[in-house]
Amino acid sequence: xxxxxxxxxxxxxxxxxxxxxxxxxxxFELLHYYLVKLFTHNxxxxxxxxxxxxxKPIHNNWGDDLNVFLIEYLTNKRVFVCPDCFLxxxxxxxxxxxxxxxxxxxxxxxxxxxxSGIINQNKISLLSGTPSDVKFVRGPLTMNxxxxxxxxxxxxxxxPAIILPLVYTPPPSYKNKRYRIGIVPHYxxxxxxxxxxxxxxxxxDVVNIKMKGYDxxxxxxxxxxxxxxxxxxxxxxxxxxEAYNIPVCWVYFQDYIEGWDFKFxxxxxxxxxxxxxPVKITNVNQVxxxxxxxxxxxxxxxxxxxKLHLRNLLVESLK
Numbered sequence: 001x002x003x004x005x006x007x008x009x010x011x012x013x014x015x016x017x018x019x020x021x022x023x024x025x026x027x028f029e030l031l032h033y034y035l036v037k038l039f040t041h042n043x044x045x046x047x048x049x050x051x052x053x054x055x056k057p058i059h060n061n062w063g064d065d066l067n068v069f070l071i072e073y074l075t076n077k078r079v080f081v082c083p084d085c086f087l088x089x090x091x092x093x094x095x096x097x098x099x100x101x102x103x104x105x106x107x108x109x110x111x112x113x114x115x116s117g118i119i120n121q122n123k124i125s126l127l128s129g130t131p132s133d134v135k136f137v138r139g140p141l142t143m144n145x146x147x148x149x150x151x152x153x154x155x156x157x158x159x160p161a162i163i164l165p166l167v168y169t170p171p172p173s174y175k176n177k178r179y180r181i182g183i184v185p186h187y188x189x190x191x192x193x194x195x196x197x198x199x200x201x202x203x204x205d206v207v208n209i210k211m212k213g214y215d216x217x218x219x220x221x222x223x224x225x226x227x228x229x230x231x232x233x234x235x236x237x238x239x240x241x242e243a244y245n246i247p248v249c250w251v252y253f254q255d256y257i258e259g260w261d262f263k264f265x266x267x268x269x270x271x272x273x274x275x276x277x278p279v280k281i282t283n284v285n286q287v288x289x290x291x292x293x294x295x296x297x298x299x300x301x302x303x304x305x306x307k308l309h310l311r312n313l314l315v316e317s318l319k
Contacts, residue, residue, distance in 0.1 A: 026083035026087075029081075036080075043078045044078070046071065047081070061211060062214055062220050063099060063239075071098065082095045094132065098160055099160050103116055103117060104124065104126040108129035109130060111129075114135050115138055118141070119262065120260065127151075134154065135156070138270060139270040141269065142266055165243055168218060170222045178207075179205060179227045181287065182206070182207050184209045184230060184231070184238075202287070207223055209237065211236065225246065231281070231287065232250065242271060245298065245300055246298075247294035249297055250276060251280070261278065272304045273304075
């Protein structure tokens with residue numbers, strides 16, 4: 001008992017030191033951004049769930065990581081992720097909110113919203129602050145949520161990943177489809193028995209497209225483009241498929257928290273597919289039937305959304 005009492009203050013001090021250290025390091029990251037911006041005018045600050053190691057994204061989630069790859073490609077500027085520290089909360093630096101369901105995770109004060117969205121209707125109450133500008137959002141559901149909070153939002157929609165065909169074309173070798181089916185599981189689904197069973201049954205005819213731990217961001221686009229048909233429980237697996245007009249079926253393999261489908265409907269409404277609902281996969285035999293109906297799922301996102309306008313709006317706003 002005496003030992004426990006003696007170690008408690010030490011543990012508390014260690015925890016406080018760890019928090020202080022993280023805060024100080026985060027402040028240095030923010031100061032680093034300001035120095036690069038001051039001396040090179042070649043830096044942008046974003047809010048997003050992108051994690052770094054040795055100065056590079058650790059490829060934790062492709063959809064979030066795409067913020068860095070796409071923005072740097074479009075602007076030739078260095079992208080910094082806005083850290084959470086007391087200096088950030090004091091200064092409210094101007095930053096961009098681009099790809100991801102991030103609007104309820106960060107204060108909106110002095111932010112420019114460029115295509116991001118809300119993750120779940122049950123999180124709308126967590127919206128805080130007022131952005132400096134809203135150029136476009138992921139979809140109508142996000143727009144309505146912002147308007148209900150008194151935030152002006154134009155009826156311009158699109159996840160920025162939808163413009164990928166305007167900035168990247170897979171190599172010609174990928175034009176010849178090599179897989180009947182691509183499966184893009186959400187990271188929570190990757191190790192589920194039903195996912196493993198589909199991979200085992202279809203063997204060389206299926207490719208498992210992992211949004212976590214990938215090598216290069218273009219690999220995801222390349223793999224999706226060499227599939228005849230895609231099953232995806234990952235939102236950005238669906239968005240990339242729709243962007244390149246690959247037939248895709250929105251699926252889920254297990255029950256998630258209430259409201260999990262909000263972000264999917266938000267995106268689908270942006271491309272005028274308002275009657276879409278997910279298919280729950282519980283048996284591998286369902287896959288063949290979906291494959292045979294794939295052409296009914298093909299859509300032309302070029303006619304549903306003005307990708308060029310979104311690209312130009314994005315580039316102009318990031319200058």
